[in-house]
Amino acid sequence: MTDVMGRVAALSAALDYGSPWLPPESVKKTRDRMEHVRHRLDLGTEHTVVALVGATGGGKSSLFNAIARMDIAAVGARRPLTTSPMACVWGDLGSQTLLDWLQVPDERRMSRESVLDADDQAALHGLVLLDLPDHDSTEAVHRVEVDRLVRMVDLMIWVVDPQKYADDSLHSGYLQKLTSHDGVMLVVLNQVDKLSAEEVDTCVTDLRRLLDGDGLARVGIVPVSATRGDGIDELRTLLADVVQDRFAVIERIESDLDIAAEEIAGGLAASEPGGGKPVSQDKLTVDLAAAAGVPALLDVLGADYRRRGKEKLAWAPAVWASRIAASRRSGTGAAETQLRAETASLKALASPAQRPAVRIAVDAMLADNSGSLPERWATEMRTLVALAGDPALPPEDAVLPSGAATTATPAGSTGAIAGRELRAAASPGRGRHTPAFGLPVVNGRPSYAAKPDPDGLARVLDSRLTAVDLRFTVPFWWHVVQIGQHLLGGVAVVGLLWLALYGLLQLFGQDLPGTLGSLPLAVTVGAGALIAGVLLRLFSRWWLTNGAGRRRDELRGRLHDTVAEVAAVRVVAPVRSVLARHRETRQVLLGEQSPSAGEPVAQGEQAPGAGPRETTPAENSTEPVAALSN
Incomplete structure (x- = not known):
């Protein structure tokens, strides 16, 4: 009898855990059958x-x-x-x-x-x-x-x-x-x-x-x-x-419980994708990042990094020459200003043309996680993800709580609806919108007040990615190289002036005094400074290339972390909650999880409705069974 009561508790919990997403007709038949079983047990054997x-x-x-x-x-x-x-x-x-x-x-x-x-x-x-x-x-x-x-x-x-x-x-x-x-x-x-x-x-x-x-x-x-x-x-x-x-009473009740279990199992899948953990999470992040234009932005920011580096680390004579040429042209700095404005405008990543790609990425994630689930569970998953993507809705309101939490109802209340109403009453300050928190039920399905924004997730990505700090701080070594280039440029100018003075005095038959009259030294100073500047420019360009890679990796990390956070909260969390509720329902039904604690049964322990049953007087004597089977 203890085992029968355990099975009744397990089946009732499984029905409460999953009833909003099980076929309504099956739920009604199962509840009626369970009610009959309880009445018969109350009448004794x-x-x-x-x-x-x-x-x-x-x-x-x-x-x-x-x-x-x-x-x-x-x-x-x-x-x-x-x-x-x-x-x-x-x-x-x-x-x-x-x-x-x-x-x-x-x-x-x-x-x-x-x-x-x-x-x-x-x-x-x-x-x-x-x-x-x-x-x-x-x-x-x-x-x-x-x-x-x-x-x-x-x-x-x-x-x-x-x-x-x-x-x-x-x-x-x-x-x-x-x-x-x-x-x-x-x-x-x-x-x-x-x-x-x-x-x-x-x-x-x-x-x-x-x-x-x-x-x-x-x-x-x-x-x-x-x-x-x-x-x-x-x-x-x-x-x-x-x-x-008295074996017939127990046998009949167990047969009824078997049928009830089959009714519940008919609305469940044999297993969950990924063992109950959402699959394709990394792919979702990559797809959302691509849909939000992150790769293109990284290309632009990388190009801007290299452009600014080339300007900052340029060979001093070339810098001076370009400045002199620029000073003779009108609209100085207009091109740079325009480029910076265009780069900043690219931070509005999820343009209308890209929002279909956001929906496609989410649909692919949902297909991977709901394809093996019954239609009502798959529909619930899609509905919750759509709700979670709405910027006007707190994402935690589109997540199903644990089945064990929703079945902690007062004496006399039955079913998942009572559990949800209790939870809603306990949180009057929070506008719960999910079927886990007391929504009205129409034709066996939770009723949502407003249709979620289909492009809400793209707008959330807009907001979050635009808020990412992409400001650029000039590296210290750029300043060092720039100073070095100007110093070498100055030395090169000194060397050239030295050579010019040396040549002019030679025309008049005069020499510079002392060491200043050494032509090799003058050539060495002037040419050496120029060559050193060129070498420093080549080295800094190699260093700049490596720095651009590191800068790109850093920005990719920030942007992808932001996309991953949005995906985890707005897509993965609702998916995980549906898979977890389905897994709880299935495991409680199979006796793999305790309906009271909501935790898997430890190895070697017996769950209600699972494992070897308690021996009843009918099982001690097999003669009646043998007689009925002759």
């Missing part, structure tokens, strides 16, 4: 409800009387046309609440045990035997009542006769739809007194073939004659074993 289900003329009522060893149900022509079941109870204590739940009218309840029975009926103590209306009745209300009770009883005994055991209304209408409950079904071939022993074997063999074809290989067949008594004692013994071991 002291009584086992066994229903005799069959077609008109199959002998259900005769079999009902034979098992009870009393004429309780009307048979044949005396059988009343009623929409209600007949109940015979062995052991009245506590059965009235169960019968109320089954909606058996008071006048159709019969207590079987009495002081006159002594211990004759003790073996069946705890049995609630129901005689249901005919499932093939021409009265629709009869079929509705059969359908209702078939979903509620613990053990179904399908009563057939040699003429109708192959009826399609039985096999396609009921048996083939109940393959998940093959452990709590039995087929009784009644009226074998009308057949020879060989004909009985033939009917049983053919019936076995039909049941196997229906997917009910585990369902056993018991041939009986309600009128002559053949097989009745064996059937009573089988029912006594089932009642005493």
Whole structure:
């Protein structure tokens, strides 16, 4: 029983975690089934409800009387046309609440045990035997009542006769739809007194073939004659074993839980992309940077760095010559001013022509992360990313919280909606907009008030990238080289003037005094300074090239970090939250994660609904199971 309660808790948590993104019809069916399971568990396992289900003329009522060893149900022509079941109870204590739940009218309840029975009926103590209306009745209300009770009883005994055991209304209408409950079904071939022993074997063999074809290989067949008594004692013994071991109640509940789990699993993927971690994050950053024009900006900034460096580190004579030439032209500095203005304007990166590229980059990321998810989960992911991209919305409002957080609801509240409403009420100062925080639900889907801006993410990139500090600080070594160039230029001028003076005096037959009269020294000073300036220029250009690379890497790092931050907050975070919620739902459903703590179960521990189940009295005795499977 502990294991069953654990499975109920796990399935309920999984349903609450993922209900907004599971198919609404599946959610409704699963909630109804879980509600039924809870009611049945609340009623306890002291009584086992066994229903005799069959077609008109199959002998259900005769079999009902034979098992009870009393004429309780009307048979044949005396059988009343009623929409209600007949109940015979062995052991009245506590059965009235169960019968109320089954909606058996008071006048159709019969207590079987009495002081006159002594211990004759003790073996069946705890049995609630129901005689249901005919499932093939021409009265629709009869079929509705059969359908209702078939979903509620613990053990179904399908009563057939040699003429109708192959009826399609039985096999396609009921048996083939109940393959998940093959452990709590039995087929009784009644009226074998009308057949020879060989004909009985033939009917049983053919019936076995039909049941196997229906997917009910585990369902056993018991041939009986309600009128002559053949097989009745064996059937009573089988029912006594089932009642005493109580395995049918647990088996039926576990079958219902299996179906509920299948309903939930139908709205989930087998796994999440990247093991639950968003994939293609690096590609998204690169694509967004390209869409925002970062590579082009880096080219422009690199070219500007090299241009300014070439101006600053130019050979001094060339600088002087260009300044003299520029001074003779009008509009000095106009070209440089225009270039700097154009460079600054390029900081408005995400132009309208580039915004489709931003959307394409995001769509590619979403396709990689949602392609394997069911459509409702994929739609939620796309919706949250669109919301997160809206500059008017705080990005954290477009992120789903942990499933465990949203299910911490007060007593009496059920479902994910109650959890979201509680969370919203706890944060009245924050305008939560996501389905995790109490949005109204329309047709099973959260309703968003406004349509997000499709180009919102591009505008966020505009704002963030424009705010990046791209200011340029002249390196110290540029100043050193510039000073060195001017010093060498000055020395070269001195050397040239020295040579000019030396040549002029030679024309008049005079010499400079002392060392100043040395022509080699004058040539060495003038030419040496010029050559040194050229060499320094070549070295500084090599150094400038390396510096431009480092500058480009630095700027690329700043810009890409900004793009990566925008991508992480506005795209990756919503994607991660949807994948995490899907993973939580799936793992809780599979018993790989505790629904209460929201954490994976440690190795060697048993999660609710997973691993070896607690041994129940029914599991200690396999005889009833073997009897039902014969």
